[in-house]
Amino acid sequence: MATLDPIVEFREDHRKVRDLLLDIAGAAEKGDLPKARESLGNLDKMVGPHFRYEEEALYPTLRTFLGKYVDQLISEHDGAIATAKTAAALLAKPSLSAEERKTAADAARALLVHVSNCDGLNILAERLSGQELDRLAQHYEGSRKAGVPLIKWADTIRGR
Numbered sequence: 323m324a325t326l327d328p329i330v331e332f333r334e335d336h337r338k339v340r341d342l343l344l345d346i347a348g349a350a351e352k353g354d355l356p357k358a359r360e361s362l363g364n365l366d367k368m369v370g371p372h373f374r375y376e377e378e379a380l381y382p383t384l385r386t387f388l389g390k391y392v393d394q395l396i397s398e399h400d401g402a403i404a405t406a407k408t409a410a411a412l413l414a415k416p417s418l419s420a421e422e423r424k425t426a427a428d429a430a431r432a433l434l435v436h437v438s439n440c441d442g443l444n445i446l447a448e449r450l451s452g453q454e455l456d457r458l459a460q461h462y463e464g465s466r467k468a469g470v471p472l473i474k475w476a477d478t479i480r481g482r
């Protein structure tokens with residue numbers, strides 16, 4: 323029996339992601355690379371299970387309401403993963419030029435749009451039955467327990 327509330331946890335995840343992205347953008351702009359790298363590492367760890375839950379459980383369930391528009395959400399993830407990889411590649415460098423710092427900060431800010439769009443899906447999830455929400459909760463827990471970070475998940479399990 324799942325114990326978490328998928329609607330509450332979904333929003334809570336988005337708050338954490340929002341804060342981490344703002345930290346990354348701010349740190350990259352200031353040239354504080356250790357801080358930017360640390361926040362990106364935390365983001366990678368927490369977004370992996372979140373994206374996995376979305377693609378394996380939430381999106382297929384929301385197809386009832388959204389139909390083919392679910393495919394658009396998956397393509398948005400393609401873009402978000404590519405952007406995260408760009409930021410990771412830049413921040414892995416020993417030092418960054420002013421232009422590179424701006425590119426890393428822009429990448430983090432671009433991902434903020436996905437966070438705010440994604441959070442809007444909760445308004446649809448509220449219309450799911452108790453049984454469906456319970457199934458989502460179980461997937462959410464399972465995905466968190468597996469704990470595969472974003473880039474590793476994208477490169478190994480995701481299969482796109």
Ligand SMILES: [Fe+2]
Nearest residue numbers: 372376440441
């Ligand atoms: Fe999300």
